[in-house]
Amino acid sequence: METVWFVALAAMITAYVVLDGFDLGAGALHLWLARPGEERERVTEAIGPVWNGNEVWLIAGGGVLFLAFPRAYAGAFSGLYFGLILVLWLLIGRGLALELRHQLDNPLWRSACDAVFGLSSLALAVVFGIALGNVVRGVPLNAEGYFHLPLFDILNWYALLVGLFGLVVLATHGALLLALRARGEVRERAARGARRLWWAEALLAAGLIWPTLSVRPDMLDRLVDHPWTLVFPLLALTGLVAILVFGRRGQALRAFAASAAFIAGLLATMAAGLYPDILPAREGDPNGLTIDNAAAGSHGLEVAIVWWSIGMLLAVAYFVHAYRLFFTPASER
Amino acid sequence: LTGSAPGLVIVEMSSEETVDRLQFTLTVTYHYLFPVLTMGLALFIAYFKTVSYAGREGHRFRPLRKTAAERATAESVSRFWTKILAVNFAFGVVTGVPLEFQFGTNWAQFSNFAGGVIGQTLAMEGTFAFFLESVFLGVLLFGAARVSPRVHWLAAVAVFVGAWLSGWFIIATNAWMQHPVGYTADAHGRVQLDSLGDLLTNPWLPWQYLHNMGGAALTGAFVLAALGAFYLLSDRNHAFARSCLRVGVVAALALSIWMIFPTGDRQAHNVFEHQPATFASMEGLFETERGAPLVIVGNPNTRERTLESTIEMPRLLSFLTSRNWTSRVRGLNDIPERRWPDSVPLVYYAYHIMVGLGTIFLVIAGLGAFLLWRGRLYGSRPMLWALLLAFPFTYIANIAGWTTAEVGRQPWVVYGLLRTEHGISPPESVPSGTTLFTLLGFGGLYVLASILFVLFIVRIVARGPEPARAPARAPA
Numbered sequence: 034m035e036t037v038w039f040v041a042l043a044a045m046i047t048a049y050v051v052l053d054g055f056d057l058g059a060g061a062l063h064l065w066l067a068r069p070g071e072e073r074e075r076v077t078e079a080i081g082p083v084w085n086g087n088e089v090w091l092i093a094g095g096g097v098l099f100l101a102f103p104r105a106y107a108g109a110f111s112g113l114y115f116g117l118i119l120v121l122w123l124l125i126g127r128g129l130a131l132e133l134r135h136q137l138d139n140p141l142w143r144s145a146c147d148a149v150f151g152l153s154s155l156a157l158a159v160v161f162g163i164a165l166g167n168v169v170r171g172v173p174l175n176a177e178g179y180f181h182l183p184l185f186d187i188l189n190w191y192a193l194l195v196g197l198f199g200l201v202v203l204a205t206h207g208a209l210l211l212a213l214r215a216r217g218e219v220r221e222r223a224a225r226g227a228r229r230l231w232w233a234e235a236l237l238a239a240g241l242i243w244p245t246l247s248v249r250p251d252m253l254d255r256l257v258d259h260p261w262t263l264v265f266p267l268l269a270l271t272g273l274v275a276i277l278v279f280g281r282r283g284q285a286l287r288a289f290a291a292s293a294a295f296i297a298g299l300l301a302t303m304a305a306g307l308y309p310d311i312l313p314a315r316e317g318d319p320n321g322l323t324i325d326n327a328a329a330g331s332h333g334l335e336v337a338i339v340w341w342s343i344g345m346l347l348a349v350a351y352f353v354h355a356y357r358l359f360f361t362p363a364s365e366r
Numbered sequence: 367l368t369g370s371a372p373g374l375v376i377v378e379m380s381s382e383e384t385v386d387r388l389q390f391t392l393t394v395t396y397h398y399l400f401p402v403l404t405m406g407l408a409l410f411i412a413y414f415k416t417v418s419y420a421g422r423e424g425h426r427f428r429p430l431r432k433t434a435a436e437r438a439t440a441e442s443v444s445r446f447w448t449k450i451l452a453v454n455f456a457f458g459v460v461t462g463v464p465l466e467f468q469f470g471t472n473w474a475q476f477s478n479f480a481g482g483v484i485g486q487t488l489a490m491e492g493t494f495a496f497f498l499e500s501v502f503l504g505v506l507l508f509g510a511a512r513v514s515p516r517v518h519w520l521a522a523v524a525v526f527v528g529a530w531l532s533g534w535f536i537i538a539t540n541a542w543m544q545h546p547v548g549y550t551a552d553a554h555g556r557v558q559l560d561s562l563g564d565l566l567t568n569p570w571l572p573w574q575y576l577h578n579m580g581g582a583a584l585t586g587a588f589v590l591a592a593l594g595a596f597y598l599l600s601d602r603n604h605a606f607a608r609s610c611l612r613v614g615v616v617a618a619l620a621l622s623i624w625m626i627f628p629t630g631d632r633q634a635h636n637v638f639e640h641q642p643a644t645f646a647s648m649e650g651l652f653e654t655e656r657g658a659p660l661v662i663v664g665n666p667n668t669r670e671r672t673l674e675s676t677i678e679m680p681r682l683l684s685f686l687t688s689r690n691w692t693s694r695v696r697g698l699n700d701i702p703e704r705r706w707p708d709s710v711p712l713v714y715y716a717y718h719i720m721v722g723l724g725t726i727f728l729v730i731a732g733l734g735a736f737l738l739w740r741g742r743l744y745g746s747r748p749m750l751w752a753l754l755l756a757f758p759f760t761y762i763a764n765i766a767g768w769t770t771a772e773v774g775r776q777p778w779v780v781y782g783l784l785r786t787e788h789g790i791s792p793p794e795s796v797p798s799g800t801t802l803f804t805l806l807g808f809g810g811l812y813v814l815a816s817i818l819f820v821l822f823i824v825r826i827v828a829r830g831p832e833p834a835r836a837p838a839r840a841p842a
Contacts, residue, residue, distance in 0.1 A: 107791075
């Protein structure tokens with residue numbers, strides 16, 4: 034049952050990164066890809082109806098972590114205190130900038146909102162990467178399952194590298210979305226931008242393999258122990274190549290889907306490589322939080338899987354409905 | 367709590383607990399200003415949208431028997447309030463996310479202790495309410511031109527259902543913290559779910575939910591009436607304003623009564639039964655008494671353990687709690703100080719402010735409804751002024767009610783199971799200076815957010831509703 038919830042949690046985080054990832058990426062890039070005024074308007078319009086729903090995956094994912102692994106929730110959130118409060122402030126600024134932008138028809142106000150939206154999107158992509166990097170690297174947990182990382186220890190070289198990678202991956206994802214959804218020059222610039230960003234993405238992906246295995250050597254063993262999990266790195270690799278292939282052919286929808294597959298493959302590889310750890314200690318330290326010692330009581334987990342499954346089916350149904358409504362190709366409108 | 371001089375209560379709180387509590391007080395109080403209106407408005411928007419979509423002349427159901435002109439006004443009213451709802455909802459979302467996060471960042475030991483139980487209701491909120499609400503709000507706001515009138519109406523109803531479901535899961539969580547049920551203790555001293563049925567049928571839950579949602583709807587009703595009054599006083603948007611006033615005043619009267627009886631009465635009875643120290647603090651009752659009076663006005667003095675300058679109704683408190691004029695009500699002197707709320711005066715004043723305001727709302731709404739019935743409401747400037755000025759106080763009443771519930775529960779974060787000082791994040795993991803910094807940050811951010819909120823709401827109100835137009839026809 035703990036394993037089922039580990040998979041559920043990984044799936045929700047993946048859904049969050051794939052969905053909110055494109056509006057974070059588009060937000061981070063639009064300061065460069067779109068000129069102030071009309072063009073930027075189009076970018077925020079494209080994500081206006083859906084960004085809020087996308088962000089719910091983060092909240093619902095947090096809820097599932099709290100529900101299934103309260104000890105990991107408590108340890109990770111208190112230990113990464115500064116990072117998480119920073120995420121909150123960025124989410125507040127970003128949400129307000131997006132929602133209030135069109136309330137006032139004044140070029141200065143709109144530029145200010147665009148800047149807040151763009152920079153907070155960019156910072157969020159980096160901060161999420163840094164948080165993920167710290168989880169993979171492991172944190173100095175004590176016997177009670179808590180830790181304290183001063184700010185400059187949160188910003189260690191490995192986590193910073195993952196943060197940079199997160200930014201590039203989400204920027205590419207966002208550029209591919211704009212290449213699909215935007216019109217005119219923005220679309221062309223986004224497609225060109227995505228092709229350039231792809232090289233950085235591929236370079237960083239390759240460059241991160243060795244550091245990851247050096248901070249967490251058992252990751253490879255855990256994948257090899259369950260050979261079927263090797264489909265995840267394979268999925269990531271296929272996705273990465275497919276972005277390039279479809280991007281060059283100008284098949285925007287497929288390129289975007291390939292990017293989604295790349296992200297899903299990466300996150301699944303990470304999850305499978307950490308399993309059964311959920312919040313690992315530093316390499317060689319015995320206090321790591323695993324799905325067993327961090328899980329809630331088994332009765333609660335069994336009951337919750339029933340209503341959670343129903344809730345997820347409903348949520349997916351709403352999303353399919355909303356995306357069919359708002360994401361009909363721009364040219365058909 | 368330690369009593370160092372006779373009757374003198376000194377609260378000793380670690381600096382970590384102090385800043386954690388201040389930060390949560392700030393963020394949760396500020397947050398609730400938005401959902402209270404979202405939940406209230408969602409109800410009225412769904413109502414107006416239903417009138418617009420399903421109303422016709424000669425409808426069998428009388429509330430939906432509407433002329434084309436009335437339906438056009440209802441459509442214009444629902445569209446206008448949807449604009450306010452959109453801004454309000456956005457502020458509710460961005461200020462709501464910090465609450466869930468803070469359970470982990472600032473209340474890690476509480477999360478670790480109680481996550482096995484309240485993780486259920488909090489995760490249900492995200493799963494069942496937030497997805498529904500956020501997706502259909504998108505349809506309601508952006509979809510008017512893309513979807514059929516039926517789907518647009520359904521979206522309004524879905525936003526209402528989502529908002530009220532969200533409230534239900536939060537109240538279920540809070541009800542468990544007030545009155546824990548359906549749990550067992552595990553080997554590590556934490557609580558785990560024993561029965562989801564018991565958690566969701568907590569006897570504390572129904573009345574707290576109905577009382578709380580009544581408060582949200584009452585806020586919505588007074589806001590509706592206030593805008594109607596504002597437009598009539600400014601001599602503009604007459605049809606729109608009358609529609610808002612009519613619905614607002616009638617709903618405000620019904621809800622003012624609902625807040626006092628049955629929901630307020632039953633909720634107070636729950637507190638009386640299960641949280642004696644809280645109840646005694648709310649009423650400012652130090653001495654245990656038979657035939658205890660109901661205090662209308664008075665100032666609690668915890669040093670002397672008396673209530674000063676009182677105006678009271680003899681024996682009424684005993685009657686209200688037990689339907690018996692001479693029954694016994696336990697006072698604070700018979701409860702160990704370690705179990706007193708750490709600020710008795712705050713609980714006392716918050717409760718009395720709520721009840722006092724509730725009484726005033728009943729009078730205003732009653733007068734307004736009377737004038738409406740006599741056909742004189744729209745021309746009565748003093749009444750319109752009273753309705754316009756009343757709405758901010760509904761926010762104060764809601765916050766005062768929550769203050770009573772939350773400060774009244776102290777010194778427990780989970781009543782009887784976990785003291786608040788044991789619920790904070792371990793100080794070695796989150797030092798108090800760190801929290802102080804983020805508390806200041808939230809303060810600054812929220813001051814800025816408040817300015818923007820007021821600015822944009824004032825703009826929307828100044829522009830006023832779009833002229834009424836014929837709504838799309840519902841299938842006859």
